[in-house]
Amino acid sequence: MRRRFLIPVVLLCGAVLSTSAHGGGFQLNEHGARAMAQAGAFAARANDPSAIFFNPAGLSYLRGAHIMAGATLIAPVNTYYGPTNLNSNEKWEMDKQVFSPPNLYITNTWTDGMLKGLALGIGVTTPFGLGTRWPDQWVGRAVTREIELQTFYVMPTISYALTDMIAVGVGANVVFSSVSLRRAVTNFDPVMDLELEGTGEVAVSWNAGVLFRPTEDISLGFTYRAQTDIDFEGTADFHPPSTLAPMFPGGDVTTGLNAPATWFAGIAWSPTENIDLEFDFQGIQWSAYKELAIDFATDAGNTPGVAQNDVVSVKDYEDTWIARLGAEYRLRGTGLALRAGYFYDNNPVPDKSLEPLLPDADRHGLNIGLGIDFLPSVTLDVAYLHMIILDRVTDQTSQPGGVYMDGLYTGSANLFALNITYAL
C-alpha cells in the first residue's frame, strides 16, 4: 500500500458540463420562433425549415428553397436561499447573463420532376448548452463559480415524401462543442481558483423522423435524435500559490458528456383551415447521464507529489418527459399568424444531484408569438416564452454518498426568439 498524500478534491469539478434555465438538465429546445411560440409542439407539422431540428420529414412538405435564420435570447434568473446546511437563508442571486444561441436552416424541396418529394437541407443549432455564473465570493464558491457549455449541431438532412400522406427524413449531426468551468479550491489559505477549459472532439450522431397525414386535418409526427457522446480535451489551471504549484500542476484534462437521446411524438389537428392545434410528448433519456468523470493527465495515481486527482461525480439523472400544447391561428388575408402554447417540463435531476451549477426544477412554459409575411417571400416570426421554474428545496445532508448544497432554489427565465425566413 503506497500512502500518498491526497487532497480529496471532492466535487473538484462538480458537474462540469451542466447548465440551466431552458430545458430540463442542460437541454435546449428552442430552435425557431414559430415552434417556440407554440411551446415546441411542432413535430407533427414541422412546417418551416426548423423541421431539420423538430422533424426532418417535414422538409418534404415545404415548397422550394428557404433560408431561415434567427436567435433565441435567454435571460435566466436564479436565486438560492441557504445553505440550510448552515441553518441559513442567506439569499444569493446568480449573475444575470443573457445568452443568444443562434440557429440557421437552409433547405430545398423539389416539388416536381424526378426529384419530386425530395428535400435536402442543412441546419445549425444548439440542442445542449448554456451556463451559470455565481458571484465570486458566494457561499457555494467551492462548488461552482461559473460554467459555460456550448454545443453546435451541424445537421445535413435529407427527406423524402413517399406519398402526400407520408414522409421520412434523416439527418446527420456533426457536433462541435466547448466547455469552461471555474470554482474555488478552499482547502488552503490562500484559496485557489480552478479553471477548466475544454474543446469537444467532433462528435457524430443522427436524427430521423416520420410525418404521417392520414386525413386533411390530422397530422402525426415522430422524431428521434440519438444520444451524442462528446469527449472533451482541455486544460486545468488551479492558479496555485507558488509553494503549492508542484502539487497542483493542472495541465491536460479529459472528460466526457452524454447528451441524451430524445424523441418527440406529436399529433396535430386543424379544426378549421386556419387553425392548428398540436399536442406533443417529448421523452428524454437522461438516464444516459450517469456520472461525470474528469481525468487529469497528471494525477496522484501516476505522479508522486501531485495532489490533483481524477474526479467522478455521480449524476444518475432520470429519464423524463415534457408535454407540449401549441396552437396557431392564421388571420385570413392578413399574412398574420397568432400563436400560443404551454408546456410542462419534468426535470431529470434527482435531489442528490441538485447543485447550483444546474439549479434545475420542474417548470411551466407559457409561450406566445406571431408570424408576419411582411413581404411576399419574407416571413418574420417572433416568440416569447416565460418559464416558471418551480421552487425546489433539497435536504440531502443526512443522506450518505454526497456533498450537498441544501437550500431553496428558485428561478424563472424569459426567452425571446426572432427568425426571418426567406423563401427563394
Place this chain on the structure above:
Amino acid sequence: MTYHGNLLWLFAATLLLIGACSEDTPVGDPGLGGLDPTTYVAIGNSLTAGYQSGALFQEGQAFSFPNLLAQALGSTDFQQPLMPYPGTGELRVLETLIPAVRIGTMGQTQNLPTNPLLARPYNNLGIPGAIVWDAIDTSSILARAQQRSNPFYMFIMRDQGMFGASMIDQAAKLNPTVLTFWLGNNDVLGYATTGGTMGTNLGGGGIPPRTLPTESAVFELAIRTAFAKIKADMPNTKVLVANIPDPTATPFFTTVPRTLPNPTNPAIMMNIYYKNKEGQTGTVGENDFVLLTAQQKLQLGIGLSRDYPLPTEYVLDNAEMSIVLQAISEYNRVILEQAEVHGFVHVDMNAFLNDVKTNGYDIAGERYTTAFISGGMFSLDGIHLSARGNAVVANKFIEEMNRAYGANIRYIGLNTIPGMTAPTTIGTSKKSLWSLGLQFPVEHPNTLIGLY
C-alpha cells in the same frame, strides 16, 4: 380582435398571478430563543483555548471555538489571553507537502499575552494542559505551573486573589449568561499520546502515580464537585458541557499505517516492531496504534526490524487502547449523568466526532474529514483542531443551543474560515525512502503532555 385581446389578457394575468407567488424559505428567521448571549465564558483545556499546531498563538486563538461561538451569539467583549506569534509552545509550520509532508517548528517559544493587565478574568478560560481537577483546584497556580512545567496557568488565571482561586471561581466572577465546560480530555490523552508511558492518575494500592489515566473515581468526584459548584455559583447561567472524544477520531492516532511497503518491492508489506511496556518486542497488530510522533523514528529505520523496535512511547497498543477507551466511557457516563442532574445541556462530542470520522462532515458543498492535513479539521500537531475544525465544534455547540433553547442561530460557514496555510517552501527534500508520505519533526513526547 377582441377575442385575441382577451387571450392576451388571460395570458398576462396568468403571468402576474404566478409571479406573485411567495417564496417559502426553508429556515426560519435567526433568533436566540431563551438564550441571553451577553456574557459568554468558556472553561476548558487546549481545545477551548484555541491551541493549534503545537502552540497557543494569536492567529490561532482568533479561531478558537469559543471565540467563533461568541461571534455567532453576538456576545460582547469576549476576551482571550492573546499571545503574539509564534505564541507559547512549539508552533509547527508546514514546510512542504512535496514529495512528502515536511513540518518544521518555530522552536520552543514563550510569549506573554498582549493583554495581561485586563482587570477581570478572561472569558476564554481554556488552559492548555488542564485536567478535570483544575476546574475546582484552588491550589497555587505557581506551584502547579512549576510542577507540571506548564506556563499557561500563570498566563491565563494570573491572579487567584483578585480573579478567583479556581477556574470556576474565575468564571463566576464574570457572571456569565452562557458557559461552556469541556474538560477531561487530558485525563486520558496524557496517557494515550505517550503510548501509555505517562499519566494523570494519583496512584495508590500498588499502582504508581502518573502512569495511567485519571482514576474514574477521582474524575467522578471532580465532575460532581465542579458541576455542583457551577450550579451553586451561577444558578441562572445556561451551561453546556461536552464529553470526551475518542482518540481514534484524531489523526494523531490514525495517520501512521500499521505496516509499510518494502522499498524494493512495494507489493510486500513490512511489519512495524515496537517494544511494549514490559520490554518485550512485538509487531504492530491491527488493534495497535502507531502514533504520529513515530514518523521520524520510522524514517530513520527504527521500528522496521526486530533488533531496532520503536520505543514503547510511540505505540498505543491494544491493551493500552482498551484502558483509554474504558476510561473515556466511564468519564462520559459521569459527565452525562451529572449534566442531567444539574440541568446542563449535554453535548455528545464523542458521538459527533466519531460520526465525522466515519462519514465526514459535509457542509454547504464541502466535505471535511479527520484525516491528517487533507481532512481539513485538524492542525499540524494531529490532535488539536484547525481553525475550521474549531468552527465544526462551534457549530456542534450551536446545534445543541438551537435544540435546547429554541434558538435559531446560524452555523459558521467553513469556507469563511481560512484553510490550512499553504506551505512555506517548495519541496526540495529527496523522495521519502519508505514512501511514508509523511514526515514529522523531532518530537518531544515528554513535553507534549505538558502542552495539552
